[in-house]
Amino acid sequence: MHSSDAVREGLIELLPRLRRLARALAGQAADADDLVQVVLERALARSVQWRPDAALDKWVFAIARNAWRDELRARGREQHLFAPEEAGDTVADGSEARHAQQMELAQALATLPPDHREVVALVLVEGLSYDEAAVLLEVPVGTVTSRLARARATLQAHLGNDA
Amino acid sequence: MTPIDDEILQAYVDGALDAADTARVDAALAQDDALACRVRQLRALDAQLRAAFDPVLDEPIPGRLSALLQPTAARATPFTVLEGGRDAGAVRRRATRRWLVPGAALAASVALLAAGLWWQADSSWVRTQDGRQFAAGALTRALDNQLASEPDAYASVAIGLSFRSKDGQVCRSFTVRTPPVRAGLACHTTAGWELPMLGPAVLSEGGELRQAASDLPPAVQAAIDARLSGEVFDAQQERAARAEGWR
Known part of the structure; x- marks a missing residue:
């Protein structure tokens, strides 16, 4: 099979997970799908760079992470990716209590620095292992685990979890 | 313990x-x-x-995203699919503008500055003519002869993607492996391989992801994205383009 066909078909299968990852990175649904669109275009344009012995999902997630970082740089470091009042877009469940809880989570996520947010998205939302996340982010495993621990502490402090 | x-x-x-x-x-x-x-x-x-x-995971996929993944034959006019009354082409342009352009422009200007700095230090790879920069010496030979589908781990220049630009030129990305390591884009003209983009780069160390996802510096990738129409060449098209003298 032509490599671009293989990539295209792999992307179709990967699309739901890519959208979930993008939502965890970018926050707001519209921003996340803009990010997904850029990722699809880049992955298709570079499909000859993908080698069938490499996992397509990790390759695409790395493109997604890099595209998200490009966007953060473009918008300026100070600005959060989405205003907390827009966080309603991420809510899938209609009930009031659940809505409030997810608003809170979206706000807490928005306070994380990019280094922490991407680890949360890759490990806790996407379910990559520490090793896989370390390879993708090109950092040592110890960096992944320390960022993840600090991100969790930040989120719990914001959410006031007393579970 | x-x-x-x-x-x-x-x-x-x-x-x-x-x-x-x-x-x-x-x-x-x-x-x-x-x-x-x-x-x-x-x-x-x-x-x-x-x-x-x-x-x-269970949300319906927006039409503008699934439209991108249609087989080429099925999307003769890929970006005019209507979605929710909006022109998907407009959505795409908006998305591209919001996501790519400021970063690309910044990266391009940084890369140009950096390219300017090492320019004088190394003239054997590059010549200037009428204010335009062209490949010279070993870089010209690599662009003329090397195929990405037949990589040579010991060559001083590695070829990346080849494609036909919106202007109809054949363009090829490349990495010069000898220090100072740099990467760029060359487009074939009647006067030789013009270099619209050249900048410093970091050599990948053979890691799969590096190789696959971030081989090209963002500025070079942006230069490609700005010129690419259609798809990059596969091995067969690359070979055919060489046989045609990259015209």
Whole structure:
């Protein structure tokens, strides 16, 4: 099979997970799908760079992470990716209590620095292992685990979890 | 024995401990309510994240995204598919503008500055003519002869992507491996290989992801994105383009 066909078909299968990852990175649904669109275009344009012995999902997630970082740089470091009042877009469940809880989570996520947010998205939302996340982010495993621990502490402090 | 700190507890929750450490944490949890409480908090946070984002998996895919993944034959006019009354082409342009252009422009200007700095130091690869920069010497030979489908690990120049630009020129990305390492884009003209983009680069060290996802500096990728129409050449098209003299 032509490599671009293989990539295209792999992307179709990967699309739901890519959208979930993008939502965890970018926050707001519209921003996340803009990010997904850029990722699809880049992955298709570079499909000859993908080698069938490499996992397509990790390759695409790395493109997604890099595209998200490009966007953060473009918008300026100070600005959060989405205003907390827009966080309603991420809510899938209609009930009031659940809505409030997810608003809170979206706000807490928005306070994380990019280094922490991407680890949360890759490990806790996407379910990559520490090793896989370390390879993708090109950092040592110890960096992944320390960022993840600090991100969790930040989120719990914001959410006031007393579970 | 090391105490059970946050990172060990986190690795326990994430299933990243070996059997011996897992058993050690299990034993500690049975005796230490505070520790057990922290494990519950970690698990509650994970569950909250999954509850927030897993529903995305079941959402319908927006038409503008699935349209991008149609087989080439099925999308003769790929970006004019209507979605919710909006022109998907407009959506795409908006997305491209919002996501790519400022970063690309910045990266391009930084790269141009950097390229300007090392220029005088190394004239054997590059010549200038009428204010335009062209490949010279070994770089010209590599662009003329090398195929990305037949990589030579010992060559001083590595060829990346080849494609036909919107202007109809054949363009090829490349990396010069000898220090100072740099990467760029060359487009074939009647006067030779013009270099619209050339900048410093970092050599990949053979890691798969590096190789696959971030081989090209962003500025070069942006230069490609700005010129690419259609798809990059496959091995056969690349060979055919060489046979045609890259015209």
